[in-house]
Structure formats: C-alpha cells, structure tokens
Amino acid sequence: MSLYENDSKDVINFLKNGSAQACANLVTRHQNTVFRTCYSVIRDKQIAEEIAQDVFLRAFEKLHKLDNPRLFRSWIVRIAYRMAIDQRRKKKYYFDSIDENFDISDGNSPIDKDISDHERRQVIVNAINGLGKPDSSIFMLYYLEDMNTEEIATILKLSKSNVKIRLMRGREKLKKKLKNVLKQF
Amino acid sequence: MHIDEELLWSYLADEIDEANGLIIKEHLKTCNHCSKKLSVLENEEKKFQNLDYPLPSDGFNLRTSELILSKTKHTKQPWGVVFKTCLLISLLLILAISVWLVMNVNIDLPTLDNLGRIVLYVLPLAFLILVMKNFEGRMVRY
Numbered sequence: 001m002s003l004y005e006n007d008s009k010d011v012i013n014f015l016k017n018g019s020a021q022a023c024a025n026l027v028t029r030h031q032n033t034v035f036r037t038c039y040s041v042i043r044d045k046q047i048a049e050e051i052a053q054d055v056f057l058r059a060f061e062k063l064h065k066l067d068n069p070r071l072f073r074s075w076i077v078r079i080a081y082r083m084a085i086d087q088r089r090k091k092k093y094y095f096d097s098i099d100e101n102f103d104i105s106d107g108n109s110p111i112d113k114d115i116s117d118h119e120r121r122q123v124i125v126n127a128i129n130g131l132g133k134p135d136s137s138i139f140m141l142y143y144l145e146d147m148n149t150e151e152i153a154t155i156l157k158l159s160k161s162n163v164k165i166r167l168m169r170g171r172e173k174l175k176k177k178l179k180n181v182l183k184q185f
Numbered sequence: 186m187h188i189d190e191e192l193l194w195s196y197l198a199d200e201i202d203e204a205n206g207l208i209i210k211e212h213l214k215t216c217n218h219c220s221k222k223l224s225v226l227e228n229e230e231k232k233f234q235n236l237d238y239p240l241p242s243d244g245f246n247l248r249t250s251e252l253i254l255s256k257t258k259h260t261k262q263p264w265g266v267v268f269k270t271c272l273l274i275s276l277l278l279i280l281a282i283s284v285w286l287v288m289n290v291n292i293d294l295p296t297l298d299n300l301g302r303i304v305l306y307v308l309p310l311a312f313l314i315l316v317m318k319n320f321e322g323r324m325v326r327y
Contacts, residue, residue, distance in 0.1 A: 023253055028246045035241040049241055053249050060253045121237045128238065143233040149200055164200065168191055175229065 003029070004070040011069035014060070027056055030073060033145045034080045040137040041084035043129050051087055055080045077147075078155045081137060127177045131170045138163055139170040188212060188219050190226070197226055276313050 001009075006029070013022035034055050039048040059076045066075055129136050134156050141147045141155070149167070153160045188196075188209055195201040196209045213220050 018254075018257060020250070020254055024246065024250045027250045027253070031241050031246050031249070035245070036238060039239055045239055045242075048239075049245065052241060052245070053252065056249050057253060057256060060257060124236050125238060128236070139233075140238060143230075144236065144238050146234075149198075164191075164195070168194065171194075171229070171233070174233070 003073065007072040008069040011063060011066065011072055015063060023060070026072065030076055031056075033073070033077055033141075036140050036144060037077050037080040037137060038084040040129065040140045041081065041088055041133060047087070048084070051084055052080065055083055058083070074151050074155055077141070081134075081155060085133075124178070127174055130177070131173060134158070135166045135170045138166050139174070142167055187216065188222075190222070193219065193223055193226060197223065197230065272313055272316065276310065279309055 007026065010019075010022040010025045010029075013019040014026070031052070035048060035052040038051045038055070039045065042048045042051065055076065059079055066072060128139055131139055137156065138152055141152050142149070147155075149160050149163045152158075153163045156163070158166075192201070192205070192209065196206060201209070213223060
C-alpha cells in the first residue's frame with residue numbers, strides 16, 4: 001500500500017471510530033516531516049518540537065474538514081509551515097537573534113583539521129538553514145522528505161517553476177558551502 | 186551543443202515533459218560530456234538526500250498521540266449524539282401513540298396474528314435502525 005493509501009485508511013478509521021492505532025500511525029508516519037518543516041523555519045529544536053505537537057493537535061481537530069484523505073501529508077505540512085511562520089512573526093526578535101548566532105560559513109575558509117560528527121552535523125544544518133525562507137524549507141522537503149516540486153508548490157503556495165528555481169539556487173549555494181567547509185561535493 | 190545543467194537536473198528529477206525527455210535521452214547516448222555531467226549530478230543528488238538534519242526526540246510520537254487522543258475524547262461532536270437521542274425519542278413516541286390508538290380508538294382492524302404483530306411493531310423499529318446506520322455511514326463522507 002502506498003503512503004497515500006495508508007493515510008487515507010487511517011484518516012477514515014480515526015474519523016469513524018477515533019481509532020488510537022490510526023492516530024498513532026498518522027503521527028509516526030509524518031512526525032519527521034512536520035518537525036523538520038517547523039525546524040527549517042524556527043531553527044530551535046525545542047520550540048520546533050512544541051510547534052510540531054500543536055500542529056498535530058490542530059490537524060486532528062480539523063480532520064473532518066480534509067476533503068481528500070489521500071492528501072493528508074501535504075495538508076499537515078502546510079499547517080506546519082503556516083504555524084511555524086506565524087510563531088516566528090510573533091517572536092521576531094527572539095528568532096532573529098537565533099539566526100545571528102548561526103555560524104553561516106561563506107565557504108572561503110576551509111577547515112583543515114578533522115571535525116567531530118556533531119560539528120559536521122551543525123555545519124550541514126547551518127548551511128541548509130542559511131538558505132533563508134522559504135528556500136531552506138523547499139530544500140529540506142525535496143531532498144530530505146522526498147516530496148516533489150508540485151507538492152512543495154502546493155504547500156508553500158508558490159508556482160512550480162518558482163520552486164524549481166529556488167531549488168537550483170539552493171543546490172548551488174549549498175554545494176559551495178559544503179565543498180569548502182566539509183570537503184564534500 | 187550541450188545540455189544546460191538546469192535541464193539536465195529536470196531530466197534527472199523526472200520533472201521534464203516527455204518530448205524533451207526523449208531528446209535528452211537520445212543526446213546522452215552520443216555525448217560523453219553531458220553523460221559525465223549527469224553522473225556528477227546523480228552523485229550530488231544522493232549526497233543531498235543523505236544529509237544529516239535534525240529529527241524529533243525519542244518518544245515524540247507517543248507523547249503526541251496520547252495528547253491527541255485525550256483531547257479528542259472530550260470534544261466528541263455533540264450533534265451526532267443529539268440526533269441519535271431524537272431518533273430514539275421519536276421511536277418511543279411512535280410506539281406509545283400506536284399502543285394508545287389500539288387501546289382507545291375503535292378502529293376496525295382485523296385481528297392480528299403473531300406475524301402481523303411482528304410486522305406492525307418491528308418494521309418501524311427496523312426502519313429507524315437502518316436510518317441511524319445510514320446516517321453513521323454518511324458521517325464519513327469518502
């Protein structure tokens with residue numbers, strides 16, 4: 001069964017009889033995508049997790065309004081993106097200060113010594129988040145959550161060509177940063 | 186003449202129309218430069234797909250599911266319960282009126298045998314149960 005069919009089955013089961021298993025299936029299946037969507041905007045793991053939880057709560061409250069259960073994934077990711085953006089707007093000063101603390105390498109100073117896994121991970125996260133909104137979300141949804149440009153365009157209310165252009169731009173920026181800093185690419 | 190990177194990427198990502206896809210496929214059969222470029226792109230795509238990006242903490246799905254279930258228990262839609270209650274009251278009223286009519290009004294009714302009684306009293310009940318079931322089914326619209 002495809003992801004869409006599984007989602008459809010679980011949404012119907014939950015609406016029909018409040019099935020706990022159906023709820024657990026939907027949360028487990030989409031927790032990574034929802035969390036990462038929030039994180040790509042918020043850039044604070046703890047706050048992103050709180051928002052992700054609120055996203056699921058709101059989604060299940062409004063589940064009866066979902067016209068097509070097969071599109072549950074795009075629907076919940078759209079909710080996640082909007083809620084994360086709203087939260088960021090409300091606490092603009094706090095989140096802007098988080099961004100300032102990010103060490104966004106300009107790719108000109110290669111690291112000669114070996115770096116730890118944690119530092120490596122941080123460099124990658126910084127590089128992706130450093131693409132800015134909505135490019136970091138587009139990149140994350142395409143490469144890490146395996147969504148296509150059409151789905152991403154629907155979620156972010158952009159045109160498909162706009163998504164493609166931003167994706168290409170993001171690839172080039174990221175390649176440059178990661179090539180010099182991590183000697184990757 | 187070579188294929189530009191954006192077009193090559195669209196071809197790789199299967200985000201290209203069929204006609205252009207065929208043209209590119211034919212070109213790649215004879216152009217080493219573009220074939221190598223495609224190979225490099227494929228490599229880069231794999232690396233991007235394997236980048237390390239944060240995931241939610243352990244137990245996130247359990248905590249979230251429990252929260253959802255506890256909240257949805259308390260906010261069960263009341264109108265479904267109200268409708269069922271109204272149907273039940275209607276059924277009781279119909280039965281009560283039928284019994285009153287039979288006992289108090291001189292209607293020239295033929296004497297009912299057991300089968301007749303079953304039809305007279307059970308049929309409305311069956312009808313109302315079917316209506317309720319149909320209603321429950323329509324609550325899930327898909």
